[in-house]
Amino acid sequence: MDFQPTEDQRALRAGVREFLEGRFSARDAVRWGEGEPSPEGAGRLDRGLWRELGKAGFFALTLPEARGGVGLGRPEAVLAFEEAGRALLPGPAVATFLAAGEVAGAASGDTVVTAVDGTLVPWLAEADVVQGDAAGAVALRSLDPLTPLHRIPGPPAPGRGTLLHAAEQLGSAARTGEMAVRYARVRTQFGRPVGAFQAVQHLCAQMFVRTEVARAAVYAAAVTGDPLEVCGAKLLADDAAVRNARDCLQVHGGMGFTWEAEVHLHLKRAWVRAELGQSADAAAEALADAL
Structure with a gap:
């Protein structure tokens, strides 16, 4: 298949x-x-x-x-x-x-x-x-x-659109991974592109792995619609979006915090989206209850 x-x-x-x-x-x-x-x-x-x-x-x-x-x-x-x-x-x-x-x-x-x-x-x-x-x-x-x-005051309302928020997080994770690789190829230190250093290569590789793991989970949940798979997809996509944006910032260095770079906006948006739909705590509790 x-x-x-x-x-x-x-x-x-x-x-x-x-x-x-x-x-x-x-x-x-x-x-x-x-x-x-x-x-x-x-x-x-x-x-x-x-x-x-x-x-x-x-x-x-x-x-x-x-x-x-x-x-x-x-x-x-x-x-x-x-x-x-x-x-x-x-x-x-x-x-x-x-x-x-x-x-x-x-x-x-x-x-x-x-x-x-x-x-x-x-x-x-x-x-x-x-x-x-x-x-x-x-x-x-x-x-x-x-x-x-x-x-709002009072108890939280049920999260809506959890899978779609996870999809947005996936897109952000993929984008920041691409940005990190592109910047590592052109930014030089000590006469070499920073992408030539093993530590930066490891960061970029980890970003790629996070993105593809989240992609598999989000796409699977899109096909099945299973609530538990949606929980797992949101957890993985939130993690990929936030951690990839952080690692992309590290690759960019101080440049990443300026308005000339979009990476800090991806990090801020990822933090906000992580609180929308089903929260990480609620998703983790649902998955734990099902085990």
């Missing part, structure tokens, strides 16, 4: 990547993080981009064609969100995707939807519709300058 993505799935992934690279890039994130106004004001959601995502069918990927959707499945959604994570796409994409077909305008990108996720609500002020009880939510100073957050 062939478990590789089909030709159509590879074309979908390439198309999403091409769209995001043409319409939004990490350089936009860097500029907005520095305070340069985004198309609709500093720190605010680019609704033009949101509508273009809707027009391209991003939010309606899994809606049946009879309801105006694309009619694809969970594996295709995971591939699309992997590319969103790779591109550092800002905004409550997971919540809007899950609301397509339920909330008017979500599938087309005309309505921005966010949701209470655990104890956090991302993009609360920018959303048109909030799913869940966000009463008493308090604004936080977010680690990620492009993900405004609010915290």
